[in-house]
Amino acid sequence: MSAVRLSADLSPSQQKADWLDTILKGDCVAALNKLPEKSVDVIFADPPYNLQLNGDLHRPDQSKVDAVDDHWDQFDSFAAYDAFTRAWLLAARRVLKPNGTIWVIGSYHNIFRVGASMQDLGYWILNDIVWRKTNPMPNFRGRRFQNAHETMIWASRDANSKSYTFNYDSLKAANDDVQMRSDWLFPICTGSERLKDDNGDKLHPTQKPEALLARIMLASTKPGDVVLDPFFGSGTTGAVAKRLGRHFVGIEREQEYIDAARARIDAVKPLESTTLTVLSGKRAEPRVAFVSLIDSGMIKPGATLYDAKKRWAATVRADGTLAIGEQAGSIHRIGAAVQGLDACNGWTFWHYERNGGLTQIDELRRIARLGMERAGA
Amino acid sequence: MSAVRLSADLSPSQQKADWLDTILKGDCVAALNKLPEKSVDVIFADPPYNLQLNGDLHRPDQSKVDAVDDHWDQFDSFAAYDAFTRAWLLAARRVLKPNGTIWVIGSYHNIFRVGASMQDLGYWILNDIVWRKTNPMPNFRGRRFQNAHETMIWASRDANSKSYTFNYDSLKAANDDVQMRSDWLFPICTGSERLKDDNGDKLHPTQKPEALLARIMLASTKPGDVVLDPFFGSGTTGAVAKRLGRHFVGIEREQEYIDAARARIDAVKPLESTTLTVLSGKRAEPRVAFVSLIDSGMIKPGATLYDAKKRWAATVRADGTLAIGEQAGSIHRIGAAVQGLDACNGWTFWHYERNGGLTQIDELRRIARLGMERAGA
DNA sequence: ATTCGCTATGAATCTTAGG
DNA sequence: TCCTAAGATTCATAGCGAA
Secondary structure (H helix, E strand, C coil): CCCCCCCCCCCCCCCCCCCCCEEEECCHHHHHHHCCCCCEEEEEECCCCCCCCCCCCECCCCCECCCCCCHHHCCCCHHHHHHHHHHHHHHHHHHEEEEEEEEEEECCCCHHHHHHHHHHCCCEEEEEEEEEECCCCCCCCCCCCECCEEEEEEEECCCCCCCCCCCHHHHHHHCCCCCCECEEEECCCCHHHCCECCCCCECCCCCCCHHHHHHHHHHHCCCCCEEEECCCCCCHHHHHHHHCCCEEEEEECCHHHHHHHHHHHHCCCCCCHHHHCCCCCHHHCCCCCHHHHHHCCCCCCCCEEECCCCCCEEEECCCCCEEECCEEECHHHHHHHHHCCCCCCHHHHCEEEECCEEEECHHHHHHHHHHHHHCCC | CCCCCCCCCCCCCCCCCCCCCEEEECCHHHHHHHCCCCCEEEEEECCCCCCCCCCCCECCCCCECCCCCCHHHCCCCHHHHHHHHHHHHHHHHHHEEEEEEEEEEECCCCHHHHHHHHHHCCCEEEEEEEEEECCCCCCCCCCCCECCEEEEEEEECCCCCCCCCCCHHHHHHHCCCCCCECEEEECCCCHHHCCECCCCCECCCCCCCHHHHHHHHHHHCCCCCEEEECCCCCCHHHHHHHHCCCEEEEEECCHHHHHHHHHHHHCCCCCCCCCCCCCCCCCCCCCCCHHHHHHCCCCCCCCEEECCCCCCEEEECCCCCEEECCEEECHHHHHHHHHCCCCCCHHHHCEEEECCEEEECHHHHHHHHHHHHHCCC
8 A cells, every 4th residue: 555644734524545445455464554543433353263173064964064264264373363363453553543442253262362452452342242143053063052143342442532432322212212232133144245256155254244334333433434444355344334424444365355345345325424314312412501591581590490399499590500598509519419419410400480380491401502503503 | 178089989979079069168269279170060150250440330310330349359450360360260170070161151341351261271162152131230321332241151171072061952942942042041130039138238249140050050061960169159059059950069258158158058949850941031022123124124224204194204314213304313202203292102103115005114023023033032 | 909100229341521 | 631510321120009
């Protein structure tokens, strides 16, 4: 790849880096080291699993199981695999933005070593996610449980990175209004989605389903973000990124995979931007100062506020504080104090009298926000 | 404990070792080192998870979460935790029979380190098993996925131990005649099963459900086998072993837990025969996330949904939310909003166009459930 | 006896803007 | 970088008391 860098005075929207939406050919660590530091929002990595297979496996009908015995999955020892793992995790960490996150998928053959290395290098695990397969391969010998899942580790760059992207509200709304759990159910990649080579055989032994990558990106990226995949393979990450209006960068060694992935991604039609809007919750709403309700005349100084059951009454003061007897403070502090709690959301706790009933002052905040939007605040 | 050993010429059925069906008090490694080598069939270990908590956590209702902040879960560093882990895994391996197996349970905080150490010490992983919780604690701050599972590693003593116990056929028969998968569904331990202290509070912070231990023993032991638990705690392993006609050995440091476990186990009545309740782990009506219809391609992002009379039309967004103009949210929230109601069942309210007519999206949910049932949801 | 509503709680690495 | 204050945030289940 070339050594072109983003100019410091140009935002990505003004000048697109030449490595965006491309597949870099070569060794994963070498390619990573050529990318600018802190330049990608999310990394999805599907590294070699270090499967340790001896001999062939046959199904009960004597057909042979097409094992993952590619040369790139051969390591001499756990130590060799660990060294490989640490090298790419370290190179990836340099490229990740401070508030970026990384996803790594693996099986019991490798995921424990990968997870320990991630912790050792300073990544901070946010969740481990279980991909439950609806249609896993059976255990043919009947000597173990059916291996029906794979594990993903989702981690931030550092323990103190708090501002990573997590589209909580959108995930919850899409999940019947309950928060998304750490166990996900998806079919393995089969049928027309599975890329085939010239012989009609599967092109890549471990092609991941697009639905899995879509869930990952919808959870942890925003439209326009950059998703890096250092083990690009058949290009699922790129295809899903393009469809969902995200940028991708792929790294891959094998020309056969690069060609197939390129063609695959070129055929993807991006979704319309309007369908890509991410549902945002209250956190994204602009802040409203309680005093601004007084400024705008929605609440008069001297007005009385009550809790929902009218157990307490407090007086609004001209400076935007609330008072009960000697005690005065913010709507939150006074709400907490009367309940004997450490914290309280005054917006939902306090009410005002209207039409003989009580209405939350949060209703006034909502109205104030509409005014702010009109004013382009 | 005493230094009594099994005579070499007597089988366990002829002379019962004095440490069988007892709880050894003391440090885990020291106690393990006093047991005879190659003397137990299965080890179940629930070691400290090394949670790293900062400050208190409160529920949205301001109640405080009772965190696991016990002294036995405090380690200075990953290195200290690794040293602890290697020490007990090594001592446990000496005690394990050549064809014995070990189960270790953990969360993302520790399981990757534990798994890597197990591989380093020569244990051979047979499966990783996911315990999916029906009723996990929510994520209260909405900053991560709900942590809804724990991970267990099942391993043999060596890579070449082939004669370990695995009751394949009975598991399959108990599971509707399909192989038992690597993801299991159980509730957490609550209600009358949960041991309480004199104040009525939970006796032990991490008591495991008996159903989980029963599945483990039914899978990997035979009646009369010896099950060792080096972190005995409230004694679930002992209680289930006695009930299922297995022997146990527990190791525990805290006298309070020993006393409670002893009383608990004494109260257990062994089953006459091992015709046990089948824990199929299937639930009545698995929940379907609306977004899973998008994942599976049944609904496309950008598609339009209508109410039965086509009075309203809404657009499906890629993140699984529904949008009408500026308003967006779950199928339920948007259904409620357009009708001016507080609540709405989006599954029955919204329809899609098919064959020129309208069909409820609930029809798609029914189809999705068929796939989930196959996966044992 | 049954239902309904309210409360309690579980292995938790659980915020963020602004001064 | 540190400190303060605003204010956002929960699902399933068991138990209990009232109706």
